[in-house]
Amino acid sequence: MTINVLAIGDVGNLLATLRKFTKAKIHIINSPKDDAGIFTYDDNYELFENYKVLDQVKKINEIKNNFDFCITMGVGERIAYLADLNYISFYVGRDIDAPRFIKNSTEAWFDEPLHTLNFLERRFYRYVFDGAIAHVGGRWILPYLTKYSKNYIRVDRVIIDPTLFNDATKPIDKKKERFTFFCPQRMGLAKGTDILWEAIKYCKTDFDIIQVDWRDTGTDQERRTSLKIRESRPKQVKLIPMIKRNEITKYYTWADAVIGNLRMGFYESIELESIFCKKPVINYVDKSIQYILENKQVESQFLPTSNEPKEIAKVMDKVVESKQFRDDLLKREREFVLEIANTEKTAQWWDSLFEQMVTKHSSIHRNSSKFTLKLNLILFLIGNRLYSKKIFNFLINKFRGKEVDV
Numbered sequence: 001m002t003i004n005v006l007a008i009g010d011v012g013n014l015l016a017t018l019r020k021f022t023k024a025k026i027h028i029i030n031s032p033k034d035d036a037g038i039f040t041y042d043d044n045y046e047l048f049e050n051y052k053v054l055d056q057v058k059k060i061n062e063i064k065n066n067f068d069f070c071i072t073m074g075v076g077e078r079i080a081y082l083a084d085l086n087y088i089s090f091y092v093g094r095d096i097d098a099p100r101f102i103k104n105s106t107e108a109w110f111d112e113p114l115h116t117l118n119f120l121e122r123r124f125y126r127y128v129f130d131g132a133i134a135h136v137g138g139r140w141i142l143p144y145l146t147k148y149s150k151n152y153i154r155v156d157r158v159i160i161d162p163t164l165f166n167d168a169t170k171p172i173d174k175k176k177e178r179f180t181f182f183c184p185q186r187m188g189l190a191k192g193t194d195i196l197w198e199a200i201k202y203c204k205t206d207f208d209i210i211q212v213d214w215r216d217t218g219t220d221q222e223r224r225t226s227l228k229i230r231e232s233r234p235k236q237v238k239l240i241p242m243i244k245r246n247e248i249t250k251y252y253t254w255a256d257a258v259i260g261n262l263r264m265g266f267y268e269s270i271e272l273e274s275i276f277c278k279k280p281v282i283n284y285v286d287k288s289i290q291y292i293l294e295n296k297q298v299e300s301q302f303l304p305t306s307n308e309p310k311e312i313a314k315v316m317d318k319v320v321e322s323k324q325f326r327d328d329l330l331k332r333e334r335e336f337v338l339e340i341a342n343t344e345k346t347a348q349w350w351d352s353l354f355e356q357m358v359t360k361h362s363s364i365h366r367n368s369s370k371f372t373l374k375l376n377l378i379l380f381l382i383g384n385r386l387y388s389k390k391i392f393n394f395l396i397n398k399f400r401g402k403e404v405d406v
Helices: 014-018 053-066 076-082 119-131 139-148 193-200 220-231 245-254 269-276 309-321 323-340 343-360 370-383 385-399
Strands: 004-008 025-030 069-072 087-091 134-137 152-154 180-183 208-212 237-240 257-259 291-293 296-298
Touching: 004 053, 004 076, 014 025, 014 343, 025 053, 053 076, 069 076, 069 343, 076 087, 076 119, 076 370, 087 139, 119 370, 134 139, 139 152, 180 245, 193 220, 193 309, 245 269, 257 269, 269 323, 291 323, 296 323, 309 323
Parallel strands: 004 025, 004 069, 069 087, 087 134, 134 152, 180 208, 180 257, 208 237
Antiparallel strands: 291 296
């Protein structure tokens, strides 16, 4: 039997990639494209018509009977909750290291909170989190999952599309003046761009860095910091416009090496995609983060193992100076990546999880009472400041006997 999975939300195109290789049929519905999403979204999503939560819930209620199960990413979690579905939540970043249900939650490198929600909003998002039948996340967010969840599931494998990311892709037609690094991630503290700029000061070799002109657009502090980083970039850094996802492989195969995350201590999709394209990667590795595959411990092979700028500079200089060093580094990184991102094994893991969940929960419906559904919706509407003014007008007009719509 084929399992039909409804995916509400997608982050980093992980589910869009996964659905190409699973036996389960995964239908994704995502938020509208805007800003960076115009470039980074997969081209084959179904999109909600707008950002209005009630409209999104209505859409899910119209189609949910076509599916056996639901998986969510990002704010898709709240839509599944309000639509009364059985869902698992898949976390990859700040959706769990700075959750909305924690007062003034933020990340270690920021002073200002990422979320300033009132008590009712936080309570609502706690219900949303607890409403998931399982919480799934990778190794680096395990401390957060274990802190907040009793039904967490660890997944160390990552899905990468080898049909899109490979060394057979023809590079862009652009002349290189010197050794060239490619850096396609956002400029911001979370990615360690500030650390990279500092490391460049200690480098002794001559090189260019092709940096995608992509800035953080979250909180005021994120926007200010990202802009400041952009304006203070070293002379070696050359900015290029945002690149569509289906075009980025041409830049991987064109570059001599790729620079990944220098703050977190673990890899992201960019690092793995680069390795699939046979390009060595500089990515800070926290050696305390271990990965387990088939009950065996596996160590990341990326370098450096310190994110001190001087140590990063040493690795950058070695990558520029020595082809032998680059080749040896790529060989070690590739052996690790081809195992951690083994397409067949990763798809099998998810298919097995879907089968377990469908066996345990025979329907996509949570079957809450009508009273509970209305209570959940009321809690969201009252708590959400985006609706507060509308609700106030609704009550006033209702009192005056006028027909209104929320």
